[in-house]
Amino acid sequence: MEQLKRGISRQFSTELFRKSGKFSFKRQSSLDPRRNNLRFSFGRQSSLDPLQRSPSIENAGRTVPENLDSTMQLLFMACKGDVKGVQDLLDEGIDVNNIDLDGRTALHIAACEGHVEVAKLLLSRKANMNARDRWGSTV
Template identity: 60%
Template sequence: MDPNRRRGRSQSPVGSQADQDLAVPDNLDSTMQLLFLACQGDAPGVEALLHGGVDVNSINLDGRTALHVAACEGQREVVSVLLDWQANIDARDRWGSTAVADSKCYGHMDIYDLLKSHGGKAPRNRRTPMMVSNPGEIPEYELNPGELQFRKGDEVLKGTYQVAKWNGTKVSVKIVDRETYSDQEAINSFRHELTVFEKVRHPNVVQFIGAVTQNIPMMIVSEYHANADLGSLIQRKGRLNGHKVLRYALDIARGMTYLHQCKPDPIIHCDLKPKCQKYLPG
């Protein structure tokens, strides 16, 4: 269902082999069957599934509906069937795109006009400096911002780390200030931070979980530590005893040794102060 693969595919296959190629695989669940048939332009097949009880607004893991897929692939007949079945015309996928936006993006203006005539809306331009036009270029670490839940009443502060929940798990989220989007140096720094962060894996380095780069605001999501940083601990407790000093020093040294030995390019921390060090109690 990648719209960028459709150009090499025959839209009207003829012969038994082509019919076999377009047959719905038996191992697909009902949602994926619906999206598969929408992609292939099989309007009767789509309608049969809907008559069989499949939800017209069911989504895949990327939040895309059959209407998204049909609009993206230029399947007008399928789009008409889905609209007759009251498909949610303004449903957004994980990147915030609607069927209207997809049809316009891929040049299917007849479908775009059809969707607009049914009240469809194209979302406002919410481009980020890292947004890509080809869905295949979206980074593997990209997260759906809708899966991040901040506590009600908490002010979302840009440029700071905040606690949120991602699929039920507490995480630490750094929100990029939108004012920096026009600062190319700041964006390059953010991009570099992601490049480094996504490839490191070590018990003494905070674990990178993912990032939001295709939606506003952009965010970095990492492992959550309930305890404060080492700098705050020293301010609160004062001088640490020898055992703790040795323990924390060894943990920091192990993490730094790992970074310095990364291949092919070593990683230098550049800001190794207590405020940047998380600690575990004990």
């Protein structure tokens, strides 16, 4: 029951629940070719994207702000396809199966973005390929 309350609260806070009382979100396939440009926008529209936050910093696309927590750093690196960055974070002891608020792992993100080498690295580090996000999707 508590989980249901949290889920409904999250839907209200993210405006996924219309005033009519009907849910305004639908499950979508990330593999649908018609939605290819909408597959996963974690790094492109996120306020965590260093390019969006610090456009004046030289080489901003190659760095991640120090103030991002380790999970967000891992997810961001996976989104960008940065194999070395992901490897460094994992070597520091970050859990390969850490999730964001939607239950997505770095493996979800790497797979959705088509970053095969990052996905291989994550799998070699025992990433859970059966992990489900909040919509029930796996990798």
